[in-house]
Amino acid sequence: MEIIESIEDIRLQDPPGEEFTSADLTWTKYGTSEHHDDVAVIPYERVDAFIIGECSIAECPTRFHIEKGRKRTRGSLTSYKSDEYLEYRLYWCSFGPENYGEGGEILPSRRYRINTRNRAARPQSMRGCTCNFIVKRLYARPSAALLIYNDRRQHVNKSGFVCHGPLDRDAIGPGAKTVPYICDEIQQQTMALIYLGIPEENILQNHIESVQRYCGSNSKVSMSASEYVRKMGIIIRRSTHELDLDDQVSIKLWVEKNKKSTFIYQDASDTDSFILGIQTEWQLQQMIRFGHHSLMAADSTFGLKKLKYPLCTLLVFDSRHHALPVAWVITRSFDKQDVSKWMKALVDRARSVDSAWKINGFMIDDAAAEMDPIRQDF
Numbered sequence: 221m222e223i224i225e226s227i228e229d230i231r232l233q234d235p236p237g238e239e240f241t242s243a244d245l246t247w248t249k250y251g252t253s254e255h256h257d258d259v260a261v262i263p264y265e266r267v268d269a270f271i272i273g274e275c276s277i278a279e280c281p282t283r284f285h286i287e288k289g290r291k292r293t294r295g296s297l298t299s300y301k302s303d304e305y306l307e308y309r310l311y312w313c314s315f316g317p318e319n320y321g322e323g324g325e326i327l328p329s330r331r332y333r334i335n336t337r338n339r340a341a342r343p344q345s346m347r348g349c350t351c352n353f354i355v356k357r358l359y360a361r362p363s364a365a366l367l368i369y370n371d372r373r374q375h376v377n378k379s380g381f382v383c384h385g386p387l388d389r390d391a392i393g394p395g396a397k398t399v400p401y402i403c404d405e406i407q408q409q410t411m412a413l414i415y416l417g418i419p420e421e422n423i424l425q426n427h428i429e430s431v432q433r434y435c436g437s438n439s440k441v442s443m444s445a446s447e448y449v450r451k452m453g454i455i456i457r458r459s460t461h462e463l464d465l466d467d468q469v470s471i472k473l474w475v476e477k478n479k480k481s482t483f484i485y486q487d488a489s490d491t492d493s494f495i496l497g498i499q500t501e502w503q504l505q506q507m508i509r510f511g512h513h514s515l516m517a518a519d520s521t522f523g524l525k526k527l528k529y530p531l532c533t534l535l536v537f538d539s540r541h542h543a544l545p546v547a548w549v550i551t552r553s554f555d556k557q558d559v560s561k562w563m564k565a566l567v568d569r570a571r572s573v574d575s576a577w578k579i580n581g582f583m584i585d586d587a588a589a590e591m592d593p594i595r596q597d598f
């Protein structure tokens with residue numbers, strides 16, 4: 221196999237059609253004989269068409285999320301290699317890379333069904349998928365994007381087995397043979413909606429629509445979806461959050477157990493007010509994906525009159541203009557200093573994944589308190 225050492229020797233491909241997949245491209249081995257990747261060069265403006273295509277491959281319906289992103293400003297480099305990036309994004313299949321448990325330690329991907337009393341339980345949706353690719357907008361040629369597949373065996377786990385979709389031989393659980401695993405993203409979105417207390421029929425409709433975008437519509441899909449939504453509702457209603465009789469201790473224990481989903485925690489003291497900021501990994505991904513170059517909104521009306529500690533929900537809007545809750549902040553303080561503290565923590569978290577992350581606008585319902593921190597932090 222011939223190995224190409226310079227990007228300039230790779231021809232630009234622009235496959236016809238609204239979207240296309242890796243199978244529509246001719247891949248070139250690029251690098252050195254010791255280390256080389258499969259690469260292809262496409263017009264930068266067609267990157268989305270490629271990503272949408274890669275998400276809708278019939279054998280492995282999925283989504284790709286940004287696992288890491290970096291950006292440079294034009295003209296910031298005086299000398300550079302031909303494959304240097306202007307924008308760098310590592311996309312990872314949303315069935316991977318790993319499954320995180322309470323406290324944030326990595327759980328091994330489950331290959332077998334664990335015997336729980338909840339018979340509806342399907343194996344974890346995080347399946348340890350290793351499928352990932354890099355998109356580099358080229359510094360020397362910003363109109364072109366270099367696609368890099370480090371290993372183009374698609375949608376397999378570390379052991380090399382297909383780990384989701386209809387070809388997954390470990391599909392266990394009711395209806396798993398016909399209904400592919402529903403990726404984490406949909407499940408978590410549905411859970412978030414249940415937590416918010418949105419009526420079950422609305423959640424169900426939203427859930428079925430999302431699932432059908434993966435695997436088309438059939439009655440089995442709709443049936444298992446409605447069962448799933450109903451069961452999640454019951455589980456959430458029955459769950460209890462009181463870990464200790466003392467609320468302050470209870471919160472500390474909760475934060476300790478949910479480190480990975482806590483972006484800020486400030487315990488109440490004589491000088492500081494209580495702030496708790498919650499954002500799951502999935503919410504972070506949605507914030508990065510839909511907040512970038514787009515709008516974010518803060519809704520701090522929930523519980524303002526009723527609760528001692530009101531809840532502020534931060535929202536982004538998906539491609540169909542549905543609002544997605546991407547973070548929650550529980551605090552009584554609307555002090556500029558405190559608002560600024562949690563906003564900065566939130567922005568820092570997004571930028572630790574994608575340093576280029578930036579929103580275009582912020583909609584607020586309490587202009588006086590939040591204006592200055594937004595100007596500073598976003």
Ligand SMILES: [Zn+2]
Nearest residue numbers: 313349351375
């Ligand atoms: Zn995958």
